[in-house]
Amino acid sequence: MELQQKNPLKEFAPQLEQTSIQGYAWIIFLLAVIGLGVYAFLQQVFHGHEVTGMRDNVVWGVYIVNFIFFMGISYAGALISGTLHLFKTAWRKPVIRMAEFITVISLLIGPCFILLCIGRLDRLPYLVLFGRIQSPITWDVIAISTDIFGCFIFLYLAVLRDLATLRDYELLRLPNWRKKLYKTLALGYTGTPEQQQRLNRATDIMAAMVISIAIIVYSVLAWIFSVTLQPGWHSTIFGPYFVIAAVYSGSAVLILAMWVFRRVYHLEAYITKKHFVAVGVIMLVLAAFFGYFTFSDYLTKWYGSEKNDELLIQLLFKEFYWPFIISNYVGVLLPLLVVGIARFRTITNITLTAIVVVISLWLNRYIIVVPTLESPYLPIQDARPEWLNYSATWVEWSLTAAGVAVFCLLFTLASKFITIIPVSGIEGEEKKEDVLI
C-alpha cells in the first residue's frame, strides 16, 4: 500500500483514464484527414496511377519520398532508444518511450507507401514466389520484415515493467478489458530478481540488435539507389549518408514529440530544458555529420565533372533551387546556430529548429529521388512533354497527409494505452532525481 501511494503512476493516471474534449477533437480531425486519404486511395484504385504525377520516366515520386522518410525516423528511433538504453544515459527515461513509439509506429506506416507506389499489387506475391536474392528489392523486403519483428520485441521488452505496474495499480479507473489486457501482456512479471535479470539481459541484447539492424536496413534502402548507375544515386557513401540523414530526421521528430507531449500532458517537471538541449546536441552533431556527407557527395560529383552528374547539379541549382537550399543549407546550418550558441538554446527555438529539420530532410529525399528520374540516360522518345517532369497531384498529397495523420493518431492512442514516460523506473525520490538530472 505504501508503495502504491508513492507510485508515480498516480500522477500519470489521468493521461490513461481520461480524454479531454480537445483530445477527441484532435482524434476526429486526424480521422477526417485519414478519410480524405482513403478517398484519394480509392481514386487511385479505380483510376490507376494516372491520378498521380508518376509517369513512365518519373516512376517514383512523393510516395517513395514518404517511404524513405518514415523508415528513416523509425531507424532513428531504434538507434536513439537503443543507444540511450545501452549507455544507461542518465536523462533517457522521459524520452526513451517516445523514441520507441516513433520506431514502431513509423515502421508500420513507411512500407504502406511502397504499396501505394506499386502499379500491379496483384503481382506482389511474386516477390516471395519468384524473389531473387540478387535483387536489392528482395534485400529490402527481408530487412524490413526482420526489423519489424525486432522493433516490436524491443518495444515489448521496454514496456513490460510498465504493463506490470499498470496491472497492479488498483486505483486505475479503466474498463475491465483493458485491465485484463494489461494482465495478459504483463506475462506475470512481478519484478523478482531472476525475472529482472532475464528482462535486463533480453533488453540489452535487443537494444544492441535494433541498433545494428537499423544501420543495416537503412543501408540496404540506400543501396537500392546506389547500386544503380543513375547520376546522383551511384555513390559509395550513400549507405552511411542515409543512416546519418535518418537519425538526424528522427532526432528532430523526437524533439517535436517531446514538445507536444510536454504541453498536452503537462510533463514540464519531467521533460525539462535539459532534455531538449541533450537531444538538441544530438541533433547538432548529426547536422554536422549530415552537412559533411552532403558536401562530400556533391563535391566529388561536381569535381569529377562527369557529364550526367554536371547536368544533375545544374538541375538542382536551377529547377530545384529552393528545395536544395532549404535541405542542404538551412537544414544544416540552423541547428548549428540555434543549439550551438547558448543564447539561442531555448525549448521553443530548439523545437522550431526541429520543424525546419524535419521539413528540410523530407525535401532532401525529394531532391534525391525526383531530379535524377527527370534526367535519364537514354533520350525519352514519343513521350508527352508533360510526362518529362514530375508534379505531385492532390491524391499523392492527400495520402501523404493521411500518412502523417495515421502516425499522429497511433502515437496518440499509444500514449493512451501506456504512459508516455516509463513509470516503473522512477519510483521514489532517488529515481526522480535521475529523471530530472
Next chain:
Amino acid sequence: MKRVFAFIAFFITMMSAALQPMNSFAENNSDSTNIPAESRLAITYLCGSDSVILTATLSIKKGDNTLALENAPIEFTASNGTICKLLGKAKTDQEGIAVVKVVSAGLPGDKDGMVAYVAKFAGTGKYPGAEASLNAKPAKIRLFFSIEDSLRILKVTATQKNEKGEEVAIPKETVLIYVPRLFSLLKIGEIALDETGTGTLEFPKEIVGDTLGNLVVVAKIEEHDKFGFVQGKNVINWGVHKQYYKAEVPSRELWTPIAPLWMIITLLVMLAGVWAHYMYAVYELVMIKRLSKKDKPLF
C-alpha cells in the same frame, strides 16, 4: 504556443512558394470546357517496294491542350481527279494514329503518275470533322549486295513508272542508307544516284547484326517533292555476329539460376544471427512467464 503555430504557418507558406515551380505545369494544363474543340488531322506516306503505307494522326486541340483522339474512324482514298478509289478504313489507336497498307499496283494516277491521297475524319457530335491530303508518285528502291575485290558493295537502284507503265530510272537523287537498331534507324551512309538511277556504297564492316550476322538494310528517299517517302529494304549476313552473354557462374544478374555463393552465405549468416537473438529474447520472455507461476510476487 502561438509563436510556434505562427512559425509553422510561415514556414509552410515558404515551402509552398519553394515548391511552386514543381507544380507549375499541372496548373497550366487546366482544362476549360467552354473552349470549342478543333480537330487536326495529318497524313504521312511511305512507298515500299510493292505497297503504300498511309498513316493519319488525329488530335483534338482545346485551348492550350492537344490530345490524341482514340477509336475515331478514318477513311483513306486515292484519286487522280476523275477516279476516286477507297483504299480502306481504320480506327485510331490511343496515340490517335490510324494506318492502312495497300498494294501500289492499280492506284489511280494522273498523266504524270501522281496520286492524290486523302484521309478523312467525318467528325462526331462532340468533335468536328477534318481532312488531310498529299500527292505522291509511286516509286521503287531495290538493294543488291556484292563483293568486289574483298570489298562489300551495296548497290541501290531507284525506279518510277512512265505513262506507258514501264519502269524508268530516277536519276540524280540522294538515297539514305540505314540499319534498324533498338529504338530507331541508324544511318550508315548516303548514295548519290547517277543518270541510270544507280549508286553504290562500300558497306561498313563493324555493324552488329543478329546471332547469324544478319542485317536488315534500309534505303530511303526522304521528303521528296514528287515521290514523298520511298523505302526499300533487304537482308544480308554482313553484320558482326551478336554474342549473347550467358552467365556460366552465379552472378549479380537476376536471370542467373542462383545468386553468388558469398551473397547467400552473408545473408544466411546475418539472418541466422539476428533471428537467433530474437529467439533468445522471446525465450527470456517465456521464462519470465514461467517464473511468475512459481515465484511469490514482490508487490
